[in-house]
Amino acid sequence: MRQPPINTIAPDAIKAWKITAAIVVGVFWLLTIALAIISSIFEYSYWYAAIAAAISGVCTYLFVFLIPKLRFRRWRYEVFEQEIYIQHSIMIVSRTLVPMIRVQHVDTKQGPVLKKYQLASVTISTAATTHEIPALLEEDASELRDRISMLARVDEDDV
Amino acid sequence: MSNGERLHPAAILFNFIKVIKEALFAIILGFITFRDESFFYFILISSVLVILLIIYSVASWYRYTYRIEADELRVEYGIFIRKKRFISINRIQSIDLTAGVIHRIFNLVKVKIETAGSGMSSEASLTAVKLAEGERLRNELKKERTPLNDVEEQLVDEEPSYKISFKRLFLAGSTSGSIGIILALFAFVFSELEQFIPNRFYDNTVEWIIGLSLFFIIGLSIVVLILLWLFGIAGTMIKYGNFTITRNKDELFITRGLLEKKQLTIPLRRIQAVGIQESLIRQPLGYVTVFAEVAGGSMDKGEEFSTVLFPIMKADEVEDFLQELLPDYAKQPEELNPLPKRALKFYLLRATLPITLMFAAVLYFLPPFIWIPIVFFIGALFLGFLRFKDAGYDVEGKRLLLSYRTVSKMTMIIYHKRIQAFEKKQHKIQKAQELATMKLSIIAGLGGKHYTVKDMEERDVDLLSDWYSYRK
Structure with missing residues (x-):
């Protein structure tokens, strides 16, 4: 049995995810309000608005409060000399191995929300797949990027 | 400056057809919207457009030149903005000559040149040149790359080669799953056609059909089905007619097509995996399709996502076939490590879950038709069992070597160094049962392909991940 990877991502990830989710759920609520207003103007049944509100409520709970925490708790990564080992999950635990010699390039990315918390995400691309380690501290992310990029410089195929 | 050669003038025609093809949707849309009012304007505008297109086609033919110079293929094109593309001979991966129906009338070929870099289209493609010229180009572009040419020449007779027999081809057509697709297409065309037939005519026809006896209708639909089936056979025959696969030193070379003759060169080192497909119809007859996943290449090859290495062969001939063409992928194991018994319930549940929902819906809304979901349910149960x-x-x-089934049974043979990433997935219930799902990714075409085997023994997945891991 393989041990799970050891490094966790930055704890601020939860906050960043909450904000991102809140923006999306906010759109849901706006639609709900729009529906309620339309219903009151055209005298439709209020049931539709009520259902929309219920859906928005459930989404808010799931995506803003529950999932970011769950996601953070399980997110782990570890970078070895020969390969990258990533674990993530919400319902389904998934563990991925990416060998260094398959890595094509590494990127760091930072959106406005991540920037607010001085976070950045690292994206690792192979010829067939992309893997993302979300929300690391800025300096960790760039260090990780440089490290992977250096390790990935292995000579092709003596396997 | 450009003292290169031009393509055959027939290229004008191809340019024209290509533009028309791309704009076909717009043209049909225009026709439908304008067919009543302002039809005159539609004709006027479209004839102006056609004239412009003809000028464009001629001009782009006139400005397109190619030549071989200093170990490079130099192509110059573009009407207003001159573009030059120089392709070094050393970088050329494959040169394919294909001939469509029109090509064959004029005795022409299309030359497609590909390099390792992948893109949506070929690196360079000469739409129409004389057959002799095409062959001269191919020889010239390949000559410098293989200094061992003499050795190869001597081996020519011994090159392993497989050709499809007429009987097999017919069998491939009659068991191809494309019947369903054609059926759907037919239904679609018919439903669209409805709009163009005057209503009165339509009503009369419906009355007439209702007036006929039920048996006649059934007979008619059987005839239609048989016709569709024959279309399926014809389609396969045209596509895979004269299918020949040859191996020379480090390439596989495929020629196929009854009307449109296509050539395909696959460098062996670009093969990522070899697969064997057994469809539901062919499996009981003992026939399989052999295909390969090839990295790079271009979308306009007209190939589906995988490259067919042989459209149809007996399951027990695969061994010899691979032994001769791709010995690395030969020697199939007698038996695979199967899934544990306790995975069966997950497979059955997964297959039948959507049907169960349908069952509930039918029971609620249309109780008299309850036998339909029951039939489906039994089918799904059977499929679930087969998948397991x-x-x-x-x-x-x-x-x-992995094997799994969605509808057709797939057997994939993949080398360790071709696997790009390895993933183990497990949900709560799987964990309790010590099962896990495995997912592998390889390069295929321009992107990746992923193979999933669900509910394997967890220990096996861990062993495989150790096998895959580079960290020893």
Whole structure:
């Protein structure tokens, strides 16, 4: 049995995810309000608005409060000399191995929300797949990027 | 400056057809919207457009030149903005000559040149040149790359080669699953056609059909089905007619097509995996399709996502076939490591879940038709069982063999160094049962392909991940 990877991502990830989710759920609520207003103007049944509100409520709970925490708790990564080992999950635990010699390039990315918390995400691309380690501290992310990029410089195929 | 050669004038025609083809949708849309009012304007505008297009086609033909110079293929094109593309001969991966129906009338070929870099289209493609010229180009572009040419020449007779027999081709057509697709297409065309037939005519026809006896209608639909089936056969025959696969030193060379003759060159080192497909119809007859996943290449090859290495052959001939053409992928194991018994319930549940929902809906809304979901349910149960039975894996040195089924049974042979990433997935219930799902990714075409075997023994997945891991 393989041990799970050891490094966790930055704890601020939860906050960043909450904000991102809140923006999306906010759109849901706006639609709900729009529906309620339309219903009151055209005298439709209020049931539709009520259902929309219920859906928005459930989404808010799931995506803003529950999932970011769950996601953070399980997110782990570890970078070895020969390969990258990533674990993530919400319902389904998934563990991925990416060998260094398959890595094509590494990127760091930072959106406005991540920037607010001085976070950045690292994206690792192979010829067939992309893997993302979300929300690391800025300096960790760039260090990780440089490290992977250096390790990935292995000579092709003596396997 | 450009003292290169031009393409055959027929290229004008091809340019024209290509533009029309791309704009076909717009043209049909325009026709439908304008067919009543302002039809005159539509004709006027379209004739102006056609004239412009003809001028464009001629001009782009006139400005397109190619030549071989200093070990490079130099192509210059573009009407207003001159573009030059120089392709070094050393970088050329494959040169394919294909001939469509029109090509064959004029005795022409299309030359497609590909390099390792992948893009949506070929690196360079000469739409129409004389057959002799095409062959001269191919020889010239290949000559410098293989200094061992003499050795190759001597070996020519011994090159292993497989050709499809007429009988097999017919069998491939009659068992191809494309019947369903054609049926759907037919239904679609018919439903669209409805709009163009005057209503009165339509009503009369409906009355007439209702007036006929039920048996006649059934007979008619059987005839239609048989016709569609024959279309399916014809389609396969045209596509895979004269299918020949040859191996020379480090390339596979495929020629196929009854009307449109296509050539395909696959460098062996770009093959990522070899697969064997057994469809539901062919499996009981003992026939399989052999295909390969090839990295790079271009979308306009007209190939589906995988490259067919042989459209149809007996399951027990695969061994010899691979032994001769791709010995690295030969020697199939006798038996695979199967899934544990306790995975069966997950497979049955997964297959029947959507049907169960349908069952509930039908029971609620249309109780008299309850037998339909029951039939589906039994079918799904059977498919679930087959999926369970057919899943398995085998490791032999650096080679992994996986088998799984969605509808057709797939057997994939993949080398360790071709696997791009390895993933183990497990949900709560799987964990309690010590099962896990495995997912592998390889390069295929321009992107990746992923193979999943669900509910394997967890220990096996861990062993496989150790096998895959580079960290020893």
